[in-house]
Amino acid sequence: MEVGRLPISAALKGKLVSAGYTSLSLLSSLSPSHLARDLNISENEALDILKHAPHDGQVDTSSVHHIINGAQTAWDMLHEEELLTRITTSSVDIDNILGGGISCRDVTEIGGVPGIGKTQLGIQLAVNVQLPIHCGGLGGKAIYIDTEGSFMVERVLQIAEACSNDMSATNTVSQDVHAGKVGMQPRDFLENILYFRVCSYTEQIALINYLDKFISEHRDVKIVIIDSITFHFRQDFDMALRTRLLGGMALKLMKLAKKFCLAVVLLNQVTTKYAEGSFQLTLALGDSWSHACTNRIILYWNGNERYAYIDKSPSLRSASAPYAVTAKGIRNSVSNCKRIKLM
Amino acid sequence: MANQLISEMGLPKSIANVFAARNIRTAKDALSLTEFDLMELVDMGLTEVTSVLVHISERVSPPHQTARSLLQQRIQNEQLAGHLPTGLKGLDEALFGGIPFGVITELVGPAGIGKTQFCLKLSLLASLPTRHGGLDAQVIYIDVESKFSSKRLIEIGAQSFPEIFHMSGMAQEMAGRILVLRPASLAEFTESLQQIKILLLERRVKLLVIDSMAALTSGELEHGASKINPLGWHISFLKSVAELSRIPIVVTNQVKSQSSDEAWRYNFQEPLGVLCAVGTRRQDLEDTSKYDSHLIAALGIHWAHAVTIRLILETISGERFIKVAKSPMSPALAFPFSITSSGISLLNDDGIEVVGQEISTIHCHGHSEIIHSDTLQFHRQ
Numbered sequence: 055m056e057v058g059r060l061p062i063s064a065a066l067k068g069k070l071v072s073a074g075y076t077s078l079s080l081l082s083s084l085s086p087s088h089l090a091r092d093l094n095i096s097e098n099e100a101l102d103i104l105k106h107a108p109h110d111g112q113v114d115t116s117s118v119h120h121i122i123n124g125a126q127t128a129w130d131m132l133h134e135e136e137l138l139t140r141i142t143t144s145s146v147d148i149d150n151i152l153g154g155g156i157s158c159r160d161v162t163e164i165g166g167v168p169g170i171g172k173t174q175l176g177i178q179l180a181v182n183v184q185l186p187i188h189c190g191g192l193g194g195k196a197i198y199i200d201t202e203g204s205f206m207v208e209r210v211l212q213i214a215e216a217c218s219n220d221m222s223a224t225n226t227v228s229q230d231v232h233a234g235k236v237g238m239q240p241r242d243f244l245e246n247i248l249y250f251r252v253c254s255y256t257e258q259i260a261l262i263n264y265l266d267k268f269i270s271e272h273r274d275v276k277i278v279i280i281d282s283i284t285f286h287f288r289q290d291f292d293m294a295l296r297t298r299l300l301g302g303m304a305l306k307l308m309k310l311a312k313k314f315c316l317a318v319v320l321l322n323q324v325t326t327k328y329a330e331g332s333f334q335l336t337l338a339l340g341d342s343w344s345h346a347c348t349n350r351i352i353l354y355w356n357g358n359e360r361y362a363y364i365d366k367s368p369s370l371r372s373a374s375a376p377y378a379v380t381a382k383g384i385r386n387s388v389s390n391c392k393r394i395k396l397m
Numbered sequence: 398m399a400n401q402l403i404s405e406m407g408l409p410k411s412i413a414n415v416f417a418a419r420n421i422r423t424a425k426d427a428l429s430l431t432e433f434d435l436m437e438l439v440d441m442g443l444t445e446v447t448s449v450l451v452h453i454s455e456r457v458s459p460p461h462q463t464a465r466s467l468l469q470q471r472i473q474n475e476q477l478a479g480h481l482p483t484g485l486k487g488l489d490e491a492l493f494g495g496i497p498f499g500v501i502t503e504l505v506g507p508a509g510i511g512k513t514q515f516c517l518k519l520s521l522l523a524s525l526p527t528r529h530g531g532l533d534a535q536v537i538y539i540d541v542e543s544k545f546s547s548k549r550l551i552e553i554g555a556q557s558f559p560e561i562f563h564m565s566g567m568a569q570e571m572a573g574r575i576l577v578l579r580p581a582s583l584a585e586f587t588e589s590l591q592q593i594k595i596l597l598l599e600r601r602v603k604l605l606v607i608d609s610m611a612a613l614t615s616g617e618l619e620h621g622a623s624k625i626n627p628l629g630w631h632i633s634f635l636k637s638v639a640e641l642s643r644i645p646i647v648v649t650n651q652v653k654s655q656s657s658d659e660a661w662r663y664n665f666q667e668p669l670g671v672l673c674a675v676g677t678r679r680q681d682l683e684d685t686s687k688y689d690s691h692l693i694a695a696l697g698i699h700w701a702h703a704v705t706i707r708l709i710l711e712t713i714s715g716e717r718f719i720k721v722a723k724s725p726m727s728p729a730l731a732f733p734f735s736i737t738s739s740g741i742s743l744l745n746d747d748g749i750e751v752v753g754q755e756i757s758t759i760h761c762h763g764h765s766e767i768i769h770s771d772t773l774q775f776h777r778q
């Protein structure tokens with residue numbers, strides 16, 4: 055029934071149906087006062103219903119010739135994608151396989167075993183996003199949502215110090231251009247990381263709902279990092295409810311990414327899965343969740359080196375690249391020369 | 398904040414009443430439903446429901462602060478810059494001061510390696526007066542395996558801090574600050590955790606030790622691939638308590654041998670499949686058989702994600718090592734140590750740098766050497 059799709063309350067829907075208005079075309083030529091009389095409701099409510107009902111009454115698929123509101127041609131999209139900004143990971147190899155870094159307007163999921171460097175990468179991105187554009191950053195702020203309590207502010211300071219040193223090192227080379235605004239201080243980096251501590255899944259959902267408003271007020275936020283998306287959803291949960299809540303959250307995050315042109319990075323844990331007669335490691339939250347993110351990067355050990363692997367991406371080739379976690383943060387693997395494997 | 402009442406959120410009275418009438422009382426109730434479910438339940442339009450949700454969400458969302466203010470807060474409010482020194486110089490340096498406040502630190506290792514010794518020493522350190530580098534506070538020691546030895550505690554104290562323990566009455570006072578709990582089952586453990594929460598939040602107790610976490614589940618985790626983790630609740634509870642009270646929590650974990658059907662290692666190669674040919678896997682398995690025994694931490698990967706710092710205690714060819722296996726800041730270092738009458742002491746403070754994955758494997762040689770040498774002696778006789 056077409057009226058069932060209108061975003062109005064159930065009681066009003068009921069009234070519409072019982073008064074015989076089952077299809078939207080019947081509503082198209084009505085005046086509000088007429089409808090109000092028929093349904094025995096106030097004129098305001100009637101007006102509300104009519105606002106939601108499409109005006110020309112023709113909602114069938116035959117109207118594809120018209121330009122549909124909100125649609126975009128692939129050509130325009132291509133143009134937009136070329137302008138896409140990316141945030142460097144500080145490891146040239148990972149940047150290479152990612153086409154320059156973590157892309158804005160996308161939701162990227164990063165998962166891996168404990169101790170592989172997920173939080174490290176999250177912190178590194180929160181710092182890097184603040185770099186001026188010529189250094190591979192966006193000159194923006196970061197929102198860091200900590201659900202696990204693993205955010206170590208001392209470590210952020212360490213990474214920020216390294217970052218600021220690197221910047222002043224490059225600045226001395228190209229001194230002439232940026233003489234005016236020499237380097238950011240480590241404290242400035244910390245000032246631009248907005249930290250939220252989330253203690254329950256309800257808070258997590260609430261915060262993601264609220265982010266829309268918050269970012270409207272803080273337009274310079276260019277990355278949202280959730281470390282980790284999983285934590286509060288791993289404690290005894292009804293699976294159907296969990297899938298529903300996670301799905302809703304993923305949609306909202308994608309909307310945020312598109313609306314404010316920012317990068318959303320979700321860190322995920324791994325879990326064991328029983329498949330084909332043996333235990334295997336896989337990212338947590340199950341199969342339906344794995345559809346929720348646009349890009350998925352898996353961090354893993356290969357021998358004695360840490361590798362990042364693009365597990366899923368609509369636009370990038372599957373590839374892996376080594377990286378290292380150093381005192382300065384995420385960097386290129388030292389022993390590596392040319393070891394990027396393309397598959 | 399999740400259980401905040403909707404009626405107290407300053408929504409228009411009429412809306413609040415509708416929600417109450419549908420038994421949607423708390424923010425948790427409302428946010429656990431999708432917008433469309435809510436529309437059906439409370440009989441309102443989409444715009445109204447969305448605006449109510451936005452309102453509730455804003456009320457429930459935690460406040461934000463900048464990383465900078467977080468840092469300043471830490472520096473101002475905490476003694477010893479938020480770390481409990483272990484008294485082991487090299488380890489303290491690697492950990493930037495010691496066991497950090499506000500997070501869970503885990504000790505993993507085979508039986509008899511010295512986990513309990515480490516815990517005893519830490520308990521003493523926390524109870525010492527501040528002028529001796531302690532926290533001058535009470536300690537709660539949850540002794541699941543009944544291994545706590547008060548005699549050994551006093552011995553370690555007398556050996557490590559003779560100047561304090563030889564003062565009359567001080568030994569009694571120090572030992573009097575350490576409260577030992579011995580829960581017999583997981584249920585009892587759960588109960589005592591809830592009881593001590595208040596004590597911890599009042600900040601009279603400044604260290605919580607659980608020795609060991611794995612023993613709690615050993616009786617209950619055996620039946621196959623049980624879906625629900627019996628410790629799920631405890632993990633998040635401990636994490637939040639650590640953080641709210643800003644105290645260090647130290648937990649020990651046992652090891653178990655890796656069974657062949659769990660032949661994955663912590664390297665994420667198996668599910669990727671593409672990345673490594675089958676050959677690599679075979680090699681892995683062969684490697685496993687080459688070790689005297691291949692061990693993994695008893696509590697699974699879910700738990701491993703939850704701990705912020707993991708210290709591995711192990712033996713390699715008869716020598717004991719303590720390794721910083723997981724830490725957000727520290728480099729991968731291993732320190733040789735020995736156990737003396739004063740507890741654990743490091744043999745050198747510089748540490749050995751460990752490359753790659755080696756840092757997270759647990760070595761333990763069997764008793765073959767002893768047993769072997771025994772038989773030799775037997776032959777000589």
